[in-house]
Amino acid sequence: MPETPAHTALWPAPHASGAVDATVHVPGSKSVTNRALVLAALASEPGWLRRPLRSRDTLLMAEALRAMGVGIEETVSSSSSVAGGPEGTGEAWRVLPTGFRGPATVDVGNAGTVMRFLPPVAALADGPVRFDGDPRSYERPLNGVIEALRVLGARIDDDGRGALPLTVHGGGALEGGPVEIDASSSSQFVSALLLSGPRFNQGVEVRHTGSTLPSLPHIRMTVDMLRAVGAQVDTPESGGEPNVWRVTPGALLGRDLTIEPDLSNAQPFLAAALVTGGRVVVPDWPARTTQPGDRLREIFTEMGGSCELTEYGLAFTGSGSVHGIDVDLSDVGELTPGIAAVAALADSPSTLRGVAHLRLHETDRLAALTKEINELGGDVTETADGLHIRPRPLHGGTFHTYDDHRMATAGAVIGLAVEGVRIENVATTAKTLPDFPELWTGMLGV
Numbered sequence: 001m002p003e004t005p006a007h008t009a010l011w012p013a014p015h016a017s018g019a020v021d022a023t024v025h026v027p028g029s030k031s032v033t034n035r036a037l038v039l040a041a042l043a044s045e046p047g048w049l050r051r052p053l054r055s056r057d058t059l060l061m062a063e064a065l066r067a068m069g070v071g072i073e074e075t076v077s078s079s080s081s082v083a084g085g086p087e088g089t090g091e092a093w094r095v096l097p098t099g100f101r102g103p104a105t106v107d108v109g110n111a112g113t114v115m116r117f118l119p120p121v122a123a124l125a126d127g128p129v130r131f132d133g134d135p136r137s138y139e140r141p142l143n144g145v146i147e148a149l150r151v152l153g154a155r156i157d158d159d160g161r162g163a164l165p166l167t168v169h170g171g172g173a174l175e176g177g178p179v180e181i182d183a184s185s186s187s188q189f190v191s192a193l194l195l196s197g198p199r200f201n202q203g204v205e206v207r208h209t210g211s212t213l214p215s216l217p218h219i220r221m222t223v224d225m226l227r228a229v230g231a232q233v234d235t236p237e238s239g240g241e242p243n244v245w246r247v248t249p250g251a252l253l254g255r256d257l258t259i260e261p262d263l264s265n266a267q268p269f270l271a272a273a274l275v276t277g278g279r280v281v282v283p284d285w286p287a288r289t290t291q292p293g294d295r296l297r298e299i300f301t302e303m304g305g306s307c308e309l310t311e312y313g314l315a316f317t318g319s320g321s322v323h324g325i326d327v328d329l330s331d332v333g334e335l336t337p338g339i340a341a342v343a344a345l346a347d348s349p350s351t352l353r354g355v356a357h358l359r360l361h362e363t364d365r366l367a368a369l370t371k372e373i374n375e376l377g378g379d380v381t382e383t384a385d386g387l388h389i390r391p392r393p394l395h396g397g398t399f400h401t402y403d404d405h406r407m408a409t410a411g412a413v414i415g416l417a418v419e420g421v422r423i424e425n426v427a428t429t430a431k432t433l434p435d436f437p438e439l440w441t442g443m444l445g446v
């Protein structure tokens with residue numbers, strides 16, 4: 001019998017027979033791992049990433065940097081020292097920066113971080129770097145990065161659509177300086193230019209001209225991580241002009257960084273506690289973080305749970321009731337699918353606002369959530385910038401995922417409460433959480 005291809009395989013989402021009670025160790029943050037890789041590659045000395053996320057998006061980032069000549073050694077250790085490095089246990093990546101080389105070819109898959117963060121790095125290479133990726137990557141906006149790099153002195157060949165595929169003709173250095181961009185379709189345009197900014201001859205001054213700017217915590221994450229490797233960054237929050245970020249040219253330090261758990265990937269597990277009236281503990285939840293997933297403490301509390309953050313981690317407890325919510329998610333757009341799943345199971349309607357840009361994520365998430373929840377009997381309508389969700393009794397059926405990891409985990413949350421939900425292509429969770437099915441069944445003890 002030929003095997004069913006992964007993209008059409010159906011995974012019977014486990015139904016929860018009672019309240020969950022589990023501790024779930026959530027792997028490292030995608031956003032922190034991929035920024036740490038880029039900054040380590042741009043540094044003037046070797047650095048370490050400890051407990052990095054190993055997933056499709058982060059392995060694509062590592063492979064792309066290797067293609068441009070960067071040394072990335074993966075080591076695993078159960079002892080107190082990793083390959084001669086400072087104290088630490090578990091998996092670690094040692095990054096050995098070199099000059100960036102071209103010609104090189106980069107596969108971005110469908111990773112926003114790879115397709116946006118690396119063209120500025122490639123502009124520093126000493127030859128052409130070709131970027132290509134999954135069919136969906138051709139549809140995701142990249143114009144802000146391409147146009148800005150041209151203004152800053154780069155030569156880029158694309159097909160004129162402001163998207164992939166493209167070739168950056170690295171010239172060994174980039175002039176840099178001031179540039180205006182409209183980043184209303186993705187905060188990653190701003191992050192991309194800031195991350196490489198210290199290595200441009202004049203640094204960079206990015207002025208966002210659009211009317212909205214999503215995912216501000218992700219821009220703060222970029223700024224925090226730049227400062228932690230010695231970069232000087234002026235921001236609107238540090239007394240600068242609104243919507244302007246300035247990075248001074250300078251060498252970056254190699255860092256020894258332990259990657260935080262991915263709080264957005266903790267979402268389905270916290271949601272499981274909420275919808276089953278159970279309790280889930282996520283160890284190592286950071287006391288202070290720029291990750292948008294930290295907002296879940298507040299959002300899921302408003303939806304009916306309660307939480308306690310201790311030195312050990314976060315304990316989240318459901319009350320047995322799930323309430324609807326009216327919330328602006330523009331800062332934390334990547335949490336929308338998981339919140340929509342919980343909202344579909346609530347005792348009152350929800351309005352999720354501020355997330356029009358989700359139409360340009362892994363898939364059109366507003367259309368996908370509407371269609372899939374409605375096909376299980378739900379009542380969801382799209383608005384100009386979000387979703388209205390009126391809970392109704394749901395029934396089983398196939399939950400299509402459109403190669404979107406967060407659609408798959410959202411479907412699994414619904415499956416806890418609704419019998420007979422089958423998730424199409426659960427393997428798509430490998431984008432950021434390859435162990436999802438095992439972590440999920442482990443949490444349920446099945």
Ligand SMILES: O=C(O)C1=C[C@@H](OP(=O)(O)O)[C@@H](O)[C@H](O)C1
Nearest residue numbers: 031186187188214215218333334
């Ligand atoms: O910089 C980052 O690591 C990210 C920024 C956000 O992108 P958008 O601003 O395009 O939503 C977020 O949704 C994505 O998952 C990760």
Ligand SMILES: C=C(OP(=O)(O)O)C(=O)O
Nearest residue numbers: 110111112113334361362
């Ligand atoms: C939008 C997301 O990813 P990307 O980094 O590909 O933009 C996401 O993970 O929800």
